[in-house]
Amino acid sequence: MSNVALMVSGGIAAYKACEVLRGLQKAGHEVRVAMTADAERFVGKTTFEALTKHPVLTDLYGQTGDPIPHITLSEWADVALVCPATANVMAKMVTGIADDALSTTLLACACPVLVAPAMNVRMWLNPATQANVETLRSRGIELIMPTTGELACGDVGEGKLESVENIVAATLDALCAQTAPQDLAGKTVLINAGPTREAIDPVRFIANASTGKMGYSIAAEAVRRGATVRLVSGPVSLEPPKGADVTHVTSAAEMLEACLAAFDGADAAICTAAVADYTPKKSADHKLKKTVERVDVIELVETADILAALSAEKGERVVVGFAAETNDVIPYAQAKLARKGCDLIVANDVSRSDSTFGSDTSRIAFVSASGVEELDTLPKSQVAEKIIDRLVGLLEARA
Ligand code: CTP
Numbered sequence: 158m159s160n161v162a163l164m165v166s167g168g169i170a171a172y173k174a175c176e177v178l179r180g181l182q183k184a185g186h187e188v189r190v191a192m193t194a195d196a197e198r199f200v201g202k203t204t205f206e207a208l209t210k211h212p213v214l215t216d217l218y219g220q221t222g223d224p225i226p227h228i229t230l231s232e233w234a235d236v237a238l239v240c241p242a243t244a245n246v247m248a249k250m251v252t253g254i255a256d257d258a259l260s261t262t263l264l265a266c267a268c269p270v271l272v273a274p275a276m277n278v279r280m281w282l283n284p285a286t287q288a289n290v291e292t293l294r295s296r297g298i299e300l301i302m303p304t305t306g307e308l309a310c311g312d313v314g315e316g317k318l319e320s321v322e323n324i325v326a327a328t329l330d331a332l333c334a335q336t337a338p339q340d341l342a343g344k345t346v347l348i349n350a351g352p353t354r355e356a357i358d359p360v361r362f363i364a365n366a367s368t369g370k371m372g373y374s375i376a377a378e379a380v381r382r383g384a385t386v387r388l389v390s391g392p393v394s395l396e397p398p399k400g401a402d403v404t405h406v407t408s409a410a411e412m413l414e415a416c417l418a419a420f421d422g423a424d425a426a427i428c429t430a431a432v433a434d435y436t437p438k439k440s441a442d443h444k445l446k447k448t449v450e451r452v453d454v455i456e457l458v459e460t461a462d463i464l465a466a467l468s469a470e471k472g473e474r475v476v477v478g479f480a481a482e483t484n485d486v487i488p489y490a491q492a493k494l495a496r497k498g499c500d501l502i503v504a505n506d507v508s509r510s511d512s513t514f515g516s517d518t519s520r521i522a523f524v525s526a527s528g529v530e531e532l533d534t535l536p537k538s539q540v541a542e543k544i545i546d547r548l549v550g551l552l553e554a555r556a
Contacts, residue, residue, distance in 0.1 A: 159332045161188045162234035162266070164259050165205070167195020169309040170241035170275035170318040175200065177240055178208050180325035186332065189230060190214070191259045193246070214258045227258060231265035236331045239263070240301075241275035241318050244286045250298070251289045269331050273301040273324050278314030301327050330399065334381055340549045342383035345423040348376045348401075349416055349430040349463065351391030353409040357455060358441035366514040367431035369393030370537055371479075371505075375427055376401045378541035382549075387419040391430060409433050409460035416463050425475040425548055428464040428499075436460050468498035475551045477501045477544070480524075483508040490524040500551055501525045503544060509534075523547060 161181050165174045178188050190205040191214040202213040212221045214230055223229050231237075239246060246260065250272075255261040263270065272293060280286060281303060294300055301324055306317040318324075350372020354362040369390060376388045377398035386401040389412055397403045404419065406412045409432045420426055435457035445452055464478040476499040480490040483506070490504035502524040507513045511534045512520040519540045522531040532543060 159186050159235040159336065160233050161186050161328060161332070162230050162237040162262065162268075163188050163190045163205075164237060164239040164242075164246075164263060165190060165192045165196040165200070166239065166241060166243045166246040166259060167193050167197075167199060168241045168243050168275050169199060171196045171199040173318055173321055174240050175204060175208060176321045177238070177324050177328075178205065180321060181328060182208075184325065184329055186329075189233065191227075191230060191262050193257055193259050195243075196259075214262065217258050217261060227262040227265050230262050231267070234266060234268050235335055236268055236328060237263065237266045237270045238273065238324070238328050239270065240273040240324060242272045244274070244276050244280045244283070244289075247272065247274060247286065247289045247293060251292045269297075269299065269335065271299045271301055271328060271331055273319055274303050274316075275318035276303075276316050277308060277310050278312050278316045281316040282314075299327065299331065337381040337383075339383035341379055341545070341552075344383075344425065344552065345385040345387065346379050346548070347387045347389065347416060347419045347423045347426040347467075348372055348379065349389040349391075349412060349426075349428050349432075350376065351393040352431045353391045353412055353433045353460075354407050355409065355433045355436035355460075356407075356440040357437050357452075358443065358445045360444050363433060363435070363437070363455075364392075365431045365433065367391070367393075368515045369395050370515065370517070371519065371540070372427075372429035373398060374537045374541040375429060375544055378538070378545045379427075379548075382545055387423065389415045389419055389430075409436060409463070413461050413463050413466065416467060420467055420470070420474075423474065425477070425552060426467045426471075427477045427544070427548065428467065429479050429503075430463070431481065432463055433460055462497065464499060465497045471499075473555055475500050475548060475555065477503065477548060477551075480504045481507045481514075487522060487524060487529055490522065491529075494524055494526075501547060 205213045249260045255264040301319045304317045305315045351369035352365045352367040354364045356362050373395050379386045380400040388401040388403045404415045438456040438458045468476045478499040480493045482489045486504050486506045490502045494502045504522045511518045520534040
């Protein structure tokens, strides 16, 4: 359980701070609130006191019996979240103005600070506000950017508070990053993910059912553990993990080239991508017309094996491969370990509904020269943790 200081400033979106607070509590964290006088015009502090079962900080003097409540709250917090953040509060943060309980507490915070702005579109787009956003960012403050939509004033545009769900998720990520062991600090890890698309013509391609979830989860975990992450991704509809350096590719040939480049200077590679094994020998430069040129047969040629190519040049570096199988999972994985020359194969039985493409869970086994370890079905985030644990072990064994 961690501690979140929720800083509520005065905008109509203040009522959404109640839902953010509940979301953080549901995730198991303790929340305490500081509010500006203007925020109290929108939501009474009684609401926050009832939700947190704790006094809300609105005044620096004599309110709680604590002579220095702003220092107490700033030291208690593992993360501070300003939600909603008005243009005024951001301007105060930039200039270091501390003229009420909220801004004084923020000035005293040494923990990570997240800011979720909400305001009228013209106030948001005003060069003064935009410059303040950039300054806050440059100081390491995380901006949870507002979205575009109908605003409380009736205007339509940018300035709407990000969804409660995403604000909670960003805060949980910040808490997570604080508590994760930094056992990959100083290491660079290449991860490839997703499917590849092999073009038949400009509008048709051969692909597969990979969604990229596993690879993206592993990339997020590697970032959380302090690694520099180079993510080479085929076409997927996932938001890349924050902090990863992403190269987007389409075909197996592009993925090979990007991976070879990214492996240069890296300490390890994890190949989760479902790379097409075959690609059309020829790809038409125009859309094929069935009335003009029948395509009854597509001649295919084998693609390069990226995992084998990285393993061939790995030297002392660690390379991990995946094996998605529907039967004889362990023997096939053992054969792949030998054939591809990598250090570890993560075998995955994709015939199971709790471990198939796109599912949120996986049932994996680690197959290496030292033997086979079968794990229970776990959420992909926990599978990612186990895989990174293994990678850390392999890297330590090399050191
Ligand atoms: N792989 C790769 N390049 C390819 C094919 C596969 O790098 N052209 C990698 C995958 O990223 C994965 C591992 O090899 O880490 C195993 O992939 P899989 O598709 O299960 O194996 P294949 O080599 O295609 O073998 P098979 O078709 O016999 O299952």
